[in-house]
Amino acid sequence: MEQTSIAAALETRYPSARLAEEFRQARTDGLLRFVSREPLHTQAVRAAWLVIAERVLGGERLPTPAPPDSLLADAAEAARVISRLRAVIRYAALREQAFPERLEARLCIDAIIADPWSTDELRRAAEHALADMETTGSRWLASLPAAAALSLRDNPVVLVMDGVSADLWLANAESLTRAAPGARWEWLRLDGNVATPDSLALQLGIEGDPLDVLAANGIPYVQLSGREENLAAALSGGLSAARSPGQAAVARIALVDRAAHRGELRLGAMAEALASLLEQRLAEVVSLCQSEGKPLVLTADHGLSLVGGRLTHGGGGVYERAICRITWRSARKQS
C-alpha cells in the first residue's frame, strides 16, 4: 500500500478526532515524542500538534525538548511537521526571553496563524498570545529613549529599510553580525505619526517632506528595491549622481513595504527577503562605506503590526514604534 492510503486506512481505524480526546489527557512531553516518532498516521500527528500548540500558546512551558524531528514516511510532510514543531518550541523559548529578544516570537505566532493545519480555535489562541506580547512589549517600548535625529555631522550613509520591524532585525542578528561585524545596536522609540515621511524627517532632523528638504540641501536621497544585483554598486551609482564629496546620503530600500501595504505579504516571507538581502549584499555595502570613510547607519522608518493576519502600519504599537539603529563607524575615523 502507498503511504497515503495507509494514512487514510489508519484514519478510518483510529479516527484522529477520537485520538484528540486522548491527547488532551496526555502529558505534553509524551505528545512531543508521538509527533516526532509516528511514521504513518498523519492526521493523528496533526491532532497531537494542535494540542501541543494550544498549550504552549496558552502559556505552558515546555520540558527541555529534543530537537524537532519527524519520522513520517512522506518526506515533504515530515519536513513540514519539523517546521511546525520548531515554531512551537521556538515560541516557548523566546517567550522566556527579555525584551527586545522576546519580540522575535511574533514570527512563530505568524507561522502558526498561516499554517493550514491550524484550526480557528488555535488561531484565536495565537491572536491572544500576540495581543499579550503587544501589551507587555509596550511597557518596554515606553522605557526606550525617543528616536532623536541622528547626527549627519560625520557624513554617514543612512540606509533605511522600509517597514522592517523589531522581530525581523532580531531574527537576523546573528547573520548580520557574521556578514559585517563590529556594529553598535541601539533601540529607540518612534514617537508621532507612524508614516515614512514623518519618521524620516524626525530621524534625519529635518522639517518638511524629506524628498524636498534633502534635495534642497544637496543631500542625495536614493530609493532602491533591495533586489539590485549589486546593491553596493547601485547605491554608489545613485549617490554619485548627486555627489558633492564629504556629505551625508540617504537611501531607502522598499524591500517589502509595497507588498505589505497591499496586505499580500506574510511576515515569514518578509523575514526571508530581509535575510537574503543582508546575507548577500550587506558586506559589500559596509565595505563601500568604509572605503569612503563614512559611517553606515542601517535602520527602519517604522515597523509593521500584524492585525488579523495582515501587516499594516499607522495604528502604533511596539512592532511599529520600536526602531533598531545599527551603526558601523568608518574605519578611517577609528584608526
Ligand SMILES: [Zn+2]
Ligand atoms: Zn514606510
